[in-house]
Structures are given as structure tokens and as C-alpha cells.
Amino acid sequence: MLKQLLFTLVAAFLFFVPKTYAHTYLDSTNPTDGATITEEIQKIDLNYSGKIEEGSIFKVLASDGAEMAMESFIINDSVLTGTLASPLPNDTYKVEWDSISEDGHPLSGSFSFTINAVASDTNNETVPGADTSKQIASDVTKIVDTLKTETDSEDGNSIWSLIIVITIILLIITVVTIYSYKRTYVKRKKNK
Incomplete structure (x- = not known):
């Protein structure tokens, strides 16, 4: 059994x-x-x-x-x-x-x-000087990173030199951008 x-x-x-x-x-x-x-x-x-x-x-x-x-x-x-x-x-x-x-x-x-991948920026309208501004902004970032590294290893007095350099670079970017837009505006006005 x-x-x-x-x-x-x-x-x-x-x-x-x-x-x-x-x-x-x-x-x-x-x-x-x-x-x-x-x-x-x-x-x-x-x-x-x-x-x-x-x-x-x-x-x-x-x-x-x-x-x-x-x-x-x-x-x-x-x-x-x-x-x-x-x-x-x-x-x-x-x-x-x-x-x-x-x-x-x-x-x-x-x-x-x-x-469903995100498409890259497809804006075809380019502004003259935009590439220059982007390049300057990229250069500013590199300079700021370098200065931050140097500032971290030095006294607090060098923070002022960092602020001065950043201010000068921002002024240069502003001038280049304004010049580029003015040049574009004048060209468009002439074409009308």
C-alpha cells in the first residue's frame, strides 16, 4: 500500500x-x-x-x-x-x-x-554674435573654475580679485552682445 x-x-x-x-x-x-x-x-x-x-x-x-x-x-x-x-x-x-x-x-x-528621445534644439534662427557670446561664456566658466580652485587654496583677500575678474568678463560679454544685436538691427533696417 x-x-x-x-x-x-x-x-x-x-x-x-x-x-x-x-x-x-x-x-x-x-x-x-x-x-x-x-x-x-x-x-x-x-x-x-x-x-x-x-x-x-x-x-x-x-x-x-x-x-x-x-x-x-x-x-x-x-x-x-x-x-x-x-x-x-x-x-x-x-x-x-x-x-x-x-x-x-x-x-x-x-x-x-x-x-521617445528628446530632440535637440531645432531653432533655425541664429543671431549674429550668439556663437561668440556662447564661446565667451564658456571661457568665463573655465576661468571662474580655475580662479575658484586657486582661491580655495589662498587667503580670503583673493576673493576680491575673483570678483573683479568676473565683473570685467561680464562687462565684455555685455558689450559683445549689445554690439551684435545693434549690428543685426542696422542690417535689418537697411534691408527694409
């Missing part, structure tokens, strides 16, 4: 153990399924529960069905990394993957994500 009960329990256990535990499965992805990414990406990672074999690949499809060009695939034990030929532009993408587990079992599936 005890042998029959033990045999029945073992048989029931083997019957109810899911077959998926015997095979490799997709554990996680980067980007994750359903994610919205706010920066450009050029690599996609698929992480499996076990080792996968050569020949495992995936394709990336844009919302209009266009297949994005892949540059390479790298398999490192249980991670499949695909590098795209160029960063993905803003759109919704579907990744369709086909992989081969270590035991030869074929795996397939899909997931999707959205790219």
Missing part, C-alpha cells in the same frame, strides 16, 4: 511539472517589453534562463513594418546582444526573436517598446 502511494505521488509530480522548466526561456529584455525609452539606443539585449546557441537572432520592426538594419549579433552564454546599424529614431518597435536553446529546442516570441 505504501509503495503504491509513493509511486502515485512520484507519477503525479512528474505529470504536473511544466515542460517549460526543462527548456530555456526568455527571462528578460533590455529595453523591457512595453517600455518607453527617452534616449537613443543602438543595442538590444535578450537574457535567457539558460545558454543559447549560435544562429539565435532577432529582427527589429518599426511601426510601419520596416525592418531596421542590424550590424551584428553577439551570444555570451545566455545573453543575445544585437547591435543596430544606427540609433533608432523615435517610433514604436517590435522585436521578433528566434533562438535555439542549448538542447536544440527552438524558441520564438516578440516584445515591443517605444523610443
Whole structure:
């Protein structure tokens, strides 16, 4: 009676153990399924529960069905990394993957994500002298950082020299900016 009960329990256990535990499965992805990414990406990672074999690949499809060009695939034990030929532009993408587990079992599936990267400043109107002002502001920042470093290591009297230098630099920026705007205003007035 005890042998029959033990045999029945073992048989029931083997019957109810899911077959998926015997095979490799997709554990996680980067980007994750359903994610919205706010920066450009050029690599996609698929992480499996076990080792996968050569020949495992995936394709990336844009919302209009266009297949994005892949540059390479790298398999490192249980991670499949695909590098795209160029960063993905803003759109919704579907990744369709086909992989081969270590035991030869074929795996397939899909997931999707959205790219919504912040666009760079697209203001086409440029003000003459703006680049000069930006360059001067960049130079001022460098000078101030250098002076701060030197001031931190010297007496408190050198703080006045820092204030004087910053004041002079701000005056130069103001003069250059006013001159640039006046020059632009005169040119526009002549063109009318």
C-alpha cells in the first residue's frame, strides 16, 4: 500500500511539472517589453534562463513594418546582444526573436517598446554674435573654475580679485552682445 502511494505521488509530480522548466526561456529584455525609452539606443539585449546557441537572432520592426538594419549579433552564454546599424529614431518597435536553446529546442516570441528621445534644439534662427557670446561664456566658466580652485587654496583677500575678474568678463560679454544685436538691427533696417 505504501509503495503504491509513493509511486502515485512520484507519477503525479512528474505529470504536473511544466515542460517549460526543462527548456530555456526568455527571462528578460533590455529595453523591457512595453517600455518607453527617452534616449537613443543602438543595442538590444535578450537574457535567457539558460545558454543559447549560435544562429539565435532577432529582427527589429518599426511601426510601419520596416525592418531596421542590424550590424551584428553577439551570444555570451545566455545573453543575445544585437547591435543596430544606427540609433533608432523615435517610433514604436517590435522585436521578433528566434533562438535555439542549448538542447536544440527552438524558441520564438516578440516584445515591443517605444523610443521617445528628446530632440535637440531645432531653432533655425541664429543671431549674429550668439556663437561668440556662447564661446565667451564658456571661457568665463573655465576661468571662474580655475580662479575658484586657486582661491580655495589662498587667503580670503583673493576673493576680491575673483570678483573683479568676473565683473570685467561680464562687462565684455555685455558689450559683445549689445554690439551684435545693434549690428543685426542696422542690417535689418537697411534691408527694409
